[in-house]
Amino acid sequence: MQNLKYYFNFKAVLIFIIAAFLLLFNVFPICYLIFRSFFNDSGFTLEAFKRIYTYSLNWTALRNTLITATLSMIFGVMIAFPLAWLVGRTDLYGKKFFRTLFVMTYMVPPYVGAMAWLRLLNPRVGTLNVFLKNLLSLPDNPFNIYTLGGLVWVLTTFYYPYAFITISRAMEKMDPSLEEASKISGASPLKTVLTVTFPIMLPSIVAAGLLVFISAASCYGIPSIIGAPGQIDTVTTRIIDYVYVGSAEGLTDATTLAVSLMLIANIVLYISTFICGKKQYITVSGKSTRPNIVELGKWRIPITILVSLFALIVVIIPFATVAITSFTKNLGKPLSLSNFTTRYWNILLTRKTIFDSAMNSLISASLAATFGIIISCVMAWLLTRTKARGRQIPDFLITLGSGTPSVVIALALIMTMSGRFGINIYNTLSIMIIAYMIKYLLMGMRTIVSAMNQIHPSLEEAALISGAKWQRSFRDVVLPLIAPSVVAGWFLIFMPSFYELTMSTLLYSTDTKTIGYELFTYQTYHSQQTASAIATGILVLVIVVNWILNKLTKGEFSI
């Protein structure tokens, strides 16, 4: 009994530590932010809101954010669900390749997409534009990237992987006999998808849509690269403009606008949890099943061609464009032998500032991922294997943190953690690590929770009854089964932290510049080619690391 009591306290302590971390660095700063937007030195006032919203530019920005985020969410899910189903459940040709390709998109900075599409669909000289014009002998270039539509296009093609990962994970978890039962009852494959697969997937689909919405709404890189020339403002670009003004009033305006953004995010968060609650249909058992594969039959080749085309347009062409740009001397001309240069790669490999920034990003992202995955493992254990009281509190706080737009997290941290309340970590890597953790913890936690859910408790019980202590059962049964997910979860935190831009833009100091920030400044102010070289470097890194992990885990590593 003595032992048992200690055990309970141990869980309570873990819950307390995780909750305290999030309360201190997420909830408290945000509360302060809200407080600041309603109170000035003389007391309660709506003056800041009035000032912000008498300025019509801000209304337009708010509208743009809502439109682009909503459309990206709808399109992203509409793309991700069929793709996840095709890749996870059918005999599509080259499934593994496609899966890797789509997941890899998650691992490159979204603003790289903006860089690529800028080159492809520039209204005057965009390569793809010119190509299409000549091909179809059109009077004019067909597309203009500097529009709201262009913004939605880039946001969608770079944020649908978030939905793809979330949905395909749930898809793999689903017991195949559920679909078989529907077919045996006489339902066609399509009917089965609509009446069984889709409803069972619905909670994950909603979660996926939410993720895309929040990411798109709080994205800074894409709207600032595409929006600036097209004079399309979004809430994030406005907020950062206000911060860069630097005055106290600017900061208040930024805060007030950030509160509006957060309000939108939270409304969406609540509506979606209200619609489908938190229910998750878990259909796992202690029985081992073979994955069941739907045969596409006569559709197999046409659908494979369709998916290949999609991959070509959305993944391969943009990535190739960025890679080519990094070797191009004069961006006005197509790449040829005389227009080829390795100068920008030399810059990338030799310039110390770039190297220092890369190191900063590497260190802070690794630490964020490592602490994050430890918290994720503890939380997954608490959530799936214990009934410890209050275990939902940190779970809720983690969801809240990831649902908070990046700008808001960063701004709130700046306002509270620069000495005003006795903690001063501004201008240090710590503040970045904390920000990354708050923002990306959820992806890691979800991965491990879902892996734990796939381990039927009877598998552990079988080890216990064989005489193994719980530590041993953990080592022999749980760990081998979740190890690939732990690695995957680590990367899901590491990669977005590594190339993070929005928060880093606000939190960096001269000594703590990050690679994302470096890339962004090169793209906007100095040289697109150097930026492209950095982006390609990240891309190569992602491919190599992916390949190594796949070899090491014998193909078990998957995100």
Next chain:
Amino acid sequence: MSSITLKNITKFYGDVEVIKNFSQVIADHEFVTLLGPSGCGKTTLLRMIAGFEKPTTGEIMIDDVVVSDSENFIPPNERKIGMVFQSYAVWPHMNVFDNVAYPLKINHVKKSEIKERVETILDAVHLLPYINRMPNELSGGQQQRVALGRALVSNPKLLLLDEPLSNLDAKLRESMRYEIKEMQKKFGITVVYVTHDQTEAMTMSDRVIIFNKGVIQQIDTPINIYKNPANEFVRDFIGRINFINGTVNDGKIIFSDNQFITYSGNKSGDVLVAIRTDSDGYIVF
């Protein structure tokens, strides 16, 4: 040596009382079967004996040791029990050999001995040819036999079997029944067995516990349950039975009118054949 004493066990899930004041002593070497409709609490009872669930109130003793009451609790890994789970719980990341060898590895048995014992047991459950297969390459029934092998391999004194043969064909089932019964006799194991199959319950058990909604309806030897059902529920549950006297002779049971049925069991001399009217199975006492 392994007797189980259950004293005034109750179990609540939330407000639902799944087991109601259950008391029973299961003697050493005894083979007791739990029989009852789906959802009546059979698995729950086994899981409490194993130590995966704690009774809400009551006391469980294995031999003279209190393994579970309001103050003491011995975790499952220290109870030295073999168990087959209703869901098999075969580890998907270990092959057949590693699954079955696991309890021996935990108990630090020598490598060479492990190999020998695992092979013996796999032979008994007819899985020797599959020794290197992964679980997802096995059929449901094969996985179930892996689970059975794993439960038997360490020669536990107490064996809990939750529908261990539910997925096997009639022939394999008979052969597994035989193996389990042989093991039980040879090593003097105490067995608590859950099944939906009356033939299984009646032919293997020393005593049968008929169970409904967490309440014991009748505990008796198989033949007495057939002959004197304690109440309407039991009568209804076991179905209508006819008894016929006969004599075993040369692979046949011969009845008084010289009719006979073939018989491959191990009874001899005068026997009593129980025939259920709602099925074509029969049980020989």
